Amino acid sequence: MDWLALSPEELTAVRLSLRIAFWAMLASLPVGLATAFLLARYDFWGKSILNGIVHLPLILPPVVTGYILLLLFGRRGAIGEFLDQSFGIVFAFRWTGAALACAVMGFPLMVRAMRLSIETVDRRLEQAAGTLGASPFMVFLTVTLPLILPGIIAGMILSFAKAMGEFGATITFVSNIPGETQTLPSAIYVFTQVPGGDAGAMRLTLISVAISMAALIASELLARRVASRVGQGAPAT
Amino acid sequence: MDWLALSPEELTAVRLSLRIAFWAMLASLPVGLATAFLLARYDFWGKSILNGIVHLPLILPPVVTGYILLLLFGRRGAIGEFLDQSFGIVFAFRWTGAALACAVMGFPLMVRAMRLSIETVDRRLEQAAGTLGASPFMVFLTVTLPLILPGIIAGMILSFAKAMGEFGATITFVSNIPGETQTLPSAIYVFTQVPGGDAGAMRLTLISVAISMAALIASELLARRVASRVGQGAPAT
């Protein structure tokens, strides 16, 4: 369909969205896993606070989250300035910033999914691994991690999907610069802001949905393979 | 602090947000649970499609979701018109519409959490209940449901938190009518749109965060009680 043909700019937005969603998902993975583990397994002072902070991006209107990111990680922001001067890492108005915004917005979803999985792991299996000589870290790597794979996959796909749809925080934090920070949702938003833009918005929306669906199906297949491997083997009825 | 004192209008927004978040959470609970169960347990034609639809609100920019809701549930919308004429149920410009929007936006989060829990239930326990005479429905009620309580709680708190932060879809669908559909995020948004409105936005944000934190802590306590009841009883190390 001709109607579906993308302009070069739109193509850029698609590519950029994919890149941003991918990296947002990947970069938040270790942090998310560590946080989920901490929340699932340990009791410590300030646990409620940490838990609250994790959930903040969900609770706050995305615009506010974006603004807070701008204040913290912007060029003039407390952390942004430090990172820039010390390591040359710049988030402001870069695709990396968009990835950061998406990662932050998806973080509570990712952490929750992983945490739920971690909480259902049978700790007696971890003990068994311990008696067989595995150090706590090896236990995590060889027992806990494989067992929580379904949760990890769920967390990743949620983070990815959220990143594909995130718009409020991104556009507020890193603006809407074509080729740099203009993601699919931002492009869709602009379409909705002008007369006659509906068709364009619809087109990009379909593309975004198609991509996310593909990711979703892939994740389901993966999860199914994992599940069949770990399955309890209960007799089928 | 004087600074924190709310105007009557803001107080209304707080109350409304609470009401909307509460009902959004509650109303999506049975549907979410059923969907999660379906996705976790059954294989059927169109499962990928259902799964995709569930995730749509995550993938789509909220504004688009709001617009789709308007198309479907507005007065002239396919479903809205039917509901109005058949049952007198109206969503347009009502707080119920805001609740619908929030419920829809929180739906994928709720379903995922519940689904993850359902997938980890040991089906052999359900079989045992079956041999003891429990029908599939009773098995669900007396075995499955209690066992997935952590997932249900997680799903509910995610839905609630999301509802407290949701804004894009709500305002697009049911607009921003004080006392009817103006939620906290809408009020915050308004503040962010005028120069010098930051202080007001900050104030409302803090209130929103405080409410959600309270809900979060309550949910954690609840989850902990549930977990201690269901705990595997593995010896503490």
Next chain:
Amino acid sequence: MTLTVDVSHRQGDFTLEVRFESEGNLTALFGRSGSGKTTLVNIVAGLIRPVRGRVALGDLVLLDSERGIFVPPHRRRIGYVFQEGRLFPHLSVRQNLLYGRWFAPSGERREALDTVIDLLGIASLLERRPGSLSGGEKQRVAIGRALLASPRLLLMDEPLASLDEGRKGEILPYIERLRDQMRIPILYVSHAVGEVARLASTLVLLNEGRVAAAGPTADIMGRLDLFPMTGRAEAGAVLETRIEAHEADYGLTLLRSAAGMIRVPRIDMEAGTPVRVRIRARDVMLALERPSGISALNILEATVAELRPGKGPIVDIRLDCAGTPLLARVTRRSVETLGLRPGLALYAVVKSVAFERRSIAAGTEAGGEAGGEAADL
């Protein structure tokens, strides 16, 4: 009630192809690890729907793949003691025990909660959650849960494996009572030959998914060719007897059998009741002359019918006691010393204490008529 099973099922590389019919009240499934016992029990419970098959309990057809009948598990009213417990972790022990009650037709609540709790010794656990129970405690609760569901068929998959002898000794008579007084048919999986020999009227021997032998327990336990599967140590013969009289002073019961009179520890049943006793080959001593001044109370006249040397120093001997077969096991050295050969007349000597509780079962061939317990040794 007749339990009819005729099923074929495949899982992975394993094929189950089983067909048997059991009139007995308690049918034991016996076989090596991996021979398909649990699979078969699951099929009877309705947890596995086999590729093809028929399962019926009396007139009640639970499964008939040809006629498309499949009664779902919750309508079968089957009490299942699983091999691995499967207690509900979110319910207290009491709630676990009472779970099946909710669903049992209220008219059919047979077992009183208190009786079962006492029997299983779990009174102090009632408010606990299964997670903190010991292995044996879990198993006891699982047994209680199945019993209290007032089932019309009881499936027990190694129910006593993790219990100590003392506890087993308490529970076994209870199972016998279920079998005889309540007349609940039981399908019982066990590796313990003693248990099987004591409880089962019918034994089904599984081997690699197929029935190696099925029939009355006595017949199968006595078949020399099945020793590799039934375990040689427990081999023995079964005598059909009738209670003649009680020797109240000594706490003994006198049984009349075709082979002669036998004294066993007291059986609390009326004179005239038929009783099956098993005499293990290893407990039978042979003497050329009638011994006197010995502690053994049972001395039976017999003729050597067959000698079956095994590998090693052991010879199994089939005796003929006035038409009734008896098995004895002696060393090859004794065979030579005593000059044992077919046709030789001699005496079989059996101690009364050799009749352990587990080797005495009341009942005719068709299953127990009325229950009763042998005195506890």
Next chain:
Amino acid sequence: MTLTVDVSHRQGDFTLEVRFESEGNLTALFGRSGSGKTTLVNIVAGLIRPVRGRVALGDLVLLDSERGIFVPPHRRRIGYVFQEGRLFPHLSVRQNLLYGRWFAPSGERREALDTVIDLLGIASLLERRPGSLSGGEKQRVAIGRALLASPRLLLMDEPLASLDEGRKGEILPYIERLRDQMRIPILYVSHAVGEVARLASTLVLLNEGRVAAAGPTADIMGRLDLFPMTGRAEAGAVLETRIEAHEADYGLTLLRSAAGMIRVPRIDMEAGTPVRVRIRARDVMLALERPSGISALNILEATVAELRPGKGPIVDIRLDCAGTPLLARVTRRSVETLGLRPGLALYAVVKSVAFERRSIAAGTEAGGEAGGEAADL
């Protein structure tokens, strides 16, 4: 190696207060369900950190609450066969088996994978996942997993409970080999008296969280006062003997004991090797005169030392055979008929076949010197 345990622990209403020291290579923990066996084993494994206590293996202190020592489980190098399997569901059987290997110091990989796989009969399961294994198959894999970790202490919590006799008969000698040749100290929980009697040099009897008795297995199994806990049916005495000669023709071995000569099925060890044999009270027949023309090969001169009437028709009798105690069990009727009374001289008659494989163990009091197997009956 000496295993020293001295711990106090509370969980819920249950208090564990255990103190024992075992020189033996295999220490059996015996006790009713809920008596604290698994709890104790968990403490030794480091999975439970008790309120107070000390656990040491030889010089190696694993736990000392006073000195603040607590070696974490993964540094203890302990192989633990759990009561409930605990196989890794995400790994294949092979990967489960090899799991401990990754972490064992490579120099100390003692057991060859193939040997263990053969022994346990799990070759065909290697690529399967634990979820689809039968109960006994799981247990066998769990045993294999623990063995292959090359542990310096083996904890086995009812490892054979779900296995059939045949399989048990194959695995028991292997455990003996570990005990005697590999000299791996083993802490072994079992309800099966036979198993315990055969394997354990030292027995610790637990009762409600406390040590009811601890010491050499023979002593404890023979104590009449402990019958309620050890199980009456298995009661018996242990004779310390030495191999005198083999009767190759008959496949028998002649043992010299203080009580006299005993013939038992062949033991594959050199003449002179010390051997412990257990004679169960129920297998001993008494005669006032030396019987002749009987199949029983062992006739020992004895004097009645003590009569202990139990409830019911049974009397337990302690005999004195030239200073060595022997237990016999007869009916009260025989006691009267034969006029049994302390001081009466008589003969104890025991069939050779009564010496099952499980009742013969090689070794001195201090634990086996060299391993060996009794002939298979």
Next chain:
Amino acid sequence: SEPVTLFAAASLRNALDEVIAAWKAETGKQARTSYAGSSALAKQIEQGAPADIFISADLAWMDHLQKAGLVKPETRSNLLGNSIVLVSPKAEAKPVEIGPGFPLASLLGDRRLAMADTSAVPAGKYGKAALQSLGVWEAVEGRLAQAENVRAALALVSRGEVPYGIVYATDAAADPNVVIVGHFPAGSHPPIIYPAALLAESKNPDAAAFLTHVKSPKMKPVFEKHGFTVFN
């Protein structure tokens, strides 16, 4: 050379895209635009966004930045003008005479009037001012459906959710489902102005030239085509 970066109100997209295309064709140079809400853009500029030119949808945010010294005051000019109109769904459109005290409330009946947010969004603020000066604000204040932006308000009318809405003429003209039923008199509200200016931190040498290009008479028809009025 670096492309010129514009931060522009999202509603300008259609027109500005054409203007940029013309600039590219003419000079071969690149320009790119970040379209978003004026408030978001202004805040980003405050935080050091790498923009050269800001085109706001109202004066307030431009004033805000100017006070903070972030724009070059000498380059600031009022670029475009717009007007607000009353629209109705096509199906129920009847011309409305807009004047002081016109009967908007009774026209609405028990239904609502769609507007962009009257305290946050420029179009909403202008609409509110107009209604106030015409003396009908009090009567309709409780009957508003305020949307996040003009387009969302327009959608409400377009979908028939509300009988009337106040939107920019530029938006109304392009939607076939709505009909303009009345124009608000120019004096009834402050002039609707899109100011443009070079930013203080802009270092791009082409920026000034681009701004000149935007303001050039050649571009006038482009903006007018999309419904704007062009100043100067």
